């Protein structure tokens with residue numbers, strides 16, 4: 076009887092994706108970069124970012140030598156900025172500790188910042204022709220359905236069983252093609268809401284399909300209600316219509332990116348008091364708008380206050396810049412802030 080991997084590989088030979096930009100040359104740097112970008116982000120979204128990134132940072136040495144600001148600038152829009160920081164740290168570690176070459180074993184790869192078991196497996200399989208085992212979101216969905224794993228998504232039992240299956244099913248030959256095939260199968264056939272079971276190469280033995288409701292797998296995670304956090308963002312405009320941006324701390328949310336100066340207070344008087352060392356006396360504030368953004372651990376509501384100043388003495392210990400979003404190249408900004416500025420739907424200072 077034909078093995079699972081034989082069926083998957085035969086399907087890959089006929090239908091798999093073989094011309095993605097990171098597949099050229101089987102290069103560890105490109106594979107690693109694509110794997111980090113593809114975490115939580117779809118292939119079609121990643122491709123233009125990947126091409127711009129490779130154009131600016133063509134190899135691991137170029138990335139390691141670049142200032143973090145430029146890395147963040149090229150990452151902006153992909154979200155999850157901690158990934159960009161770890162990417163940069165990883166490149167520096169590869170250059171400083173491994174003479175610019177990625178290690179060729181699982182433990183060596185997993186010791187690098189931001190490289191987990193699946194990313195390490197992908198680098199081994201896709202770039203080095205070793206037997207690397209991968210388990211990204213697409214592969215998890217295929218295997219959870221194929222084996223009808225009914226542990227809740229994200230539970231340790233779910234992860235353990237998936238890894239066991241992935242290890243068992245991965246072949247010893249053509250592990251790179253198999254890894255790509257499984258990702259393609261998940262992305263193009265075993266889709267989240269509309270699995271195309273009738274043309275799937277493993278449909279005969281797929282337990283979720285046999286049960287008649289494949290889209291019920293993977294089982295939903297145990298629900299957790301996200302806490303709600305409210306903050307105030309100051310949209311400080313000068314007489315020329317430039318907006319003041321403050322660089323966020325190097326760790327934590329939106330680390331190192333430029334954003335509106337922020338306050339934990341939500342009432343005008345409190346915000347004013349907290350900022351009195353900065354804002355000129357009697358500066359008026361106008362509540363404008365808000366945006367919401369969901370992070371993995373909480374929901375943020377950012378209330379925006381417009382403040383127009385004629386002049387402002389920038390506080391020395393704050394890392395700020397005036398940004399003219401109509402004519403200047405954007406610094407690295409969180410996507411919600413960048414989107415908000417691009418909308419241009421809010422009142423500007425006088426030009």
Ligand code: SF4
Pocket residue numbers: 217220221264265266270271272273275276277278279281282283284289
């Ligand atoms: S048969 Fe359907 S549910 Fe099973 S792996 Fe294929 S596409 Fe997914």
